[in-house]
Amino acid sequence: xxxxxxxxxxxxxxxxxxxxxLGREGLRRLDASPKFSGHPEFVERPVxxxxxxxxxxxxxxxxxxxxxxxxxxAMALGExxxxxxxxxxxxxxxxxxxxxxxxIPEGPSFIAQPVIRTQFWDKVSQGTSTSFVNIAxxxxxxxxxxxxxxxxxxxxxxxxxxxxxEDLQYRLTASTERWNSRKVQCEVSKFYYQGMEIGDGVYxxxxxxxxxxxxxxxxxxxxxxxxLWILRGGNYFPLEGNEHDVDAARSLALIAASGVQPGNRxxxxxxxxxxxxxxxxxxSGEEISKLIxxxxxGWLPWMAEAKPVQETLGIIAEEYDRNLxxxxxxxxxxxxxxxxxxxxxxxxxxxxxxxxxxxxxSEISSLVDEYYRRKL
Amino acid sequence: xxxxxxLSGGGDERKAYALDEAFMRSLNDSPRVLYxxxxxxxxxxxxxxxxxxxxxxxGSHSSNFVDVVMWLDVEGKTxxxxxxxxxxxxxxxxxxxxxxxxxxxxxxxxxKQYLDEGGTVYGGxxxxxxxxxxxxxxxxxxxxxxxxxxxxxxxxxYSLRCHYTSAEEQRIRENSIRFGIDALALxxxxxxxxxxxGLTVFGMGIIHFDSSSGEVxxxxxxxxxxx
Numbered sequence: 394x395x396x397x398x399x400x401x402x403x404x405x406x407x408x409x410x411x412x413x414x415l416g417r418e419g420l421r422r423l424d425a426s427p428k429f430s431g432h433p434e435f436v437e438r439p440v441x442x443x444x445x446x447x448x449x450x451x452x453x454x455x456x457x458x459x460x461x462x463x464x465x466x467a468m469a470l471g472e473x474x475x476x477x478x479x480x481x482x483x484x485x486x487x488x489x490x491x492x493x494x495x496x497i498p499e500g501p502s503f504i505a506q507p508v509i510r511t512q513f514w515d516k517v518s519q520g521t522s523t524s525f526v527n528i529a530x531x532x533x534x535x536x537x538x539x540x541x542x543x544x545x546x547x548x549x550x551x552x553x554x555x556x557x558x559e560d561l562q563y564r565l566t567a568s569t570e571r572w573n574s575r576k577v578q579c580e581v582s583k584f585y586y587q588g589m590e591i592g593d594g595v596y597x598x599x600x601x602x603x604x605x606x607x608x609x610x611x612x613x614x615x616x617x618x619x620x621l622w623i624l625r626g627g628n629y630f631p632l633e634g635n636e637h638d639v640d641a642a643r644s645l646a647l648i649a650a651s652g653v654q655p656g657n658r659x660x661x662x663x664x665x666x667x668x669x670x671x672x673x674x675x676x677s678g679e680e681i682s683k684l685i686x687x688x689x690x691g692w693l694p695w696m697a698e699a700k701p702v703q704e705t706l707g708i709i710a711e712e713y714d715r716n717l718x719x720x721x722x723x724x725x726x727x728x729x730x731x732x733x734x735x736x737x738x739x740x741x742x743x744x745x746x747x748x749x750x751x752x753x754x755s756e757i758s759s760l761v762d763e764y765y766r767r768k769l
Numbered sequence: 770x771x772x773x774x775x776l777s778g779g780g781d782e783r784k785a786y787a788l789d790e791a792f793m794r795s796l797n798d799s800p801r802v803l804y805x806x807x808x809x810x811x812x813x814x815x816x817x818x819x820x821x822x823x824x825x826x827x828g829s830h831s832s833n834f835v836d837v838v839m840w841l842d843v844e845g846k847t848x849x850x851x852x853x854x855x856x857x858x859x860x861x862x863x864x865x866x867x868x869x870x871x872x873x874x875x876x877x878x879x880x881k882q883y884l885d886e887g888g889t890v891y892g893g894x895x896x897x898x899x900x901x902x903x904x905x906x907x908x909x910x911x912x913x914x915x916x917x918x919x920x921x922x923x924x925x926x927y928s929l930r931c932h933y934t935s936a937e938e939q940r941i942r943e944n945s946i947r948f949g950i951d952a953l954a955l956x957x958x959x960x961x962x963x964x965x966x967g968l969t970v971f972g973m974g975i976i977h978f979d980s981s982s983g984e985v986x987x988x989x990x991x992x993x994x995x996x
Binding site for chain 1: 811813814815816817818821824825832834835838839840841
C-alpha cells in the first residue's frame with residue numbers, strides 16, 4: 394500500500410496503476426459491463442438487520458475521519474447546483490470550487506449526499522431507485538497515488554463490513570464529458586458486485602479553471618442503498634410494497650422534507666410528478682401517510698436539513714389530494730364528458746359541483762367514498 | 770399515416786420556439802410526452818440535465834403540467850408501450866447513433882406503427898433526419914463506423930439535413946447528386962409538418978436539393994412538398 398503513497402507521479406498511466414493495484418487487492422477485471430439479473434445471490438441470504446448499523450452515517454463519518462477526511466455537510470435538495478435542478482452526485486458539493494474559483498479545500502472530504510435521478514423512472518426495480526444516498530470521498534488536488542489510496546480506503550471499509558474484495562469486479566473506462574460547458578477528461582474505475590454496479594472511482598487529471606491552473610480531482614463514491622442491500626439481503630427497498638409506489642414515496646418524502654413545493658416548473662415539477670405517480674398506487678390515505686412517514690424517518694439521518702415529518706406531510710397533502718381528485722375525474726370522464734371540474738377548488742365546492750354533472754347519486758357517492766378513503 | 774410528424778431544423782429552444790409551440794398546441798391540455806435523448810452521448814449527470822431541459826422547454830409552452838417520461842434505452846420497447854403517450858419527442862445529437870439504436874432494437878417499426886395509428890412525433894435535428902430516406906445527408910456524423918444508413922423513410926423521397934446555412938450549399942448539392950439524395954435542408958428556425966394533408970414547410974423557408982436536376986430551390990413557409 395505504501396508504494397501508492399509516494400510523493401511523486403510516475404509515468405504509468407491511470408489504467409496501468411489502477412489495474413495493478415486492484416489486481417493485487419484481488420478484484421477481477423472485466424472488459425465489458427456485466428448484465429445485472431436483478432436477482433443476485435445475496436438476496437437469498439438471511440436478512441441481517443445489523444448491516445444497517447455498519448452503514449449508518451455516524452459509522453461512515455467515524456471511519457473516514459480516521460482516514461484523514463474532513464466531514465462535509467450534504468447539500469440541501471432545495472439548493473441550486475450549477476448543472477442540475479437537484480443534486481445527482483456528491484461531487485456537486487464542489488461546484489463552487491470548479492466553477493466559481495472558490496478556495497480549494499485542503500485534503501479529502503467525506504460526503505453522504507441524498508440525490509434524485511429521475512432518469513431511472515422507468516427502470517425502478519430491485520437495485521434501482523430514483524433517489525438514494527451517494528456516499529463519496531472527494532479530493533481536489535489529489536495525485537494519482539492519493540486517488541488510489543482513497544479507493545483502497547473504500548475497499549478496506551467494504552471488506553470490514555463483509556463485502557470481500559475477491560467478490561468485487563471492476564472495469565476501466567475513460568470519457569470526455571461536458572460539465573457546465575467545460576470539457577473534462579475522466580478516468581473511471583467502475584465497481585461491481587455479482588453483476589450489480591455499486592460505485593466508481595473517477596480521477597480527473599485536469600479540470601479546466603477560468604482563473605487558475607487546471608485541478609486534479611479524485612471522486613470515489615458508492616450507492617449506499619446498494620451496499621446495504623448486499624449486506625442485509627432481502628428487499629432493496631427499505632419499505633414493503635410495490636417497488637414503484639415505494640420509490641415514489643421515498644423520492645417525494647425527500648423532496649418535500651427539503652421544502653420543495655409542488656408546481657409545473659423547475660424543482661417544483663418533480664414534486665408534482667412524484668405526487669401524481671403515488672396517487673396511481675390506489676392505496677388508502679392512511680397507507681400513503683405511513684409510507685411517507687417511514688420514508689422520512691429513513692432519510693432523516695442523511696439530510697443536512699429536513700422539515701419535521703408532520704410538516705413534510707402537510708407540504709405533500711394538499712397537492713396529493715388535488716392530484717387524487719384529478720385522477721378520479723379522469724377515470725369518470727370516459728363516460729361523463731361534463732366532469733371537467735377545476736380540481737383546485739376547495740373540496741366542498743368541488744363536491745357540490747359534481748352534483749351538477751351527469752353523474753348519478755350512486756356514482757357520486759362511490760366517488761366521495763373512494764376520495765375519502767384515499768385522501769391524505 | 771394517420772399521425773402528425775413535426776421535424777425541426779434544430780437549434781436551441783429560442784430558434785425552435787414557433788415549431789415547439791405548434792407541436793404543443795396540437796396536443797391536449799396536459800399531455801404525456803415521451804422524451805428520447807438517445808442521439809446524445811451523455812453520462813448519468815448529463816441525462817439529468819437533459820430531463821431538466823426538456824421539462825423546462827415543453828413546460829414553457831403550457832401553463833399546465835406536462836408529464837414527461839424519459840427513456841434512455843428502447844430495447845424491448847414496442848408500440849404497446851408507446852400508446853400510453855400523447856406524443857414522442859426525439860432529441861438531437863448524433864444521427865447515426867440514434868438510427869442505429871432504433872434499427873438494432875426494432876424500435877423504428879414501433880415508431881412507424883405509432884404514427885400510423887395517429888400518434889404525434891416531434892424530431893429535432895438528428896431526431897428529424899432519421900425520418901428521411903437516408904442519413905447520408907450527414908456523413909460527418911458517422912464517427913464510429915455505424916452500418917445503418919437507410920432511415921425510416923416517412924417523408925417520401927426526401928432526406929433531411931438540419932442546422933443548414935448557405936455556406937454548406939455547394940457541399941450538399943454535390944452530395945445530393947453523387948448519392949442520388951433528394952435533400953431538404955432545414956435552417957434552425959424552420960421545420961416541416963407531415964400529416965394527412967401532406968408535407969408542409971414551417972418557418973422561414975427551407976432549401977430543396979433536387980438530385981436528378983441538380984437544382985437548388987428555396988421552398989417558402991406554408992408551401993407543400995409532393996411526397
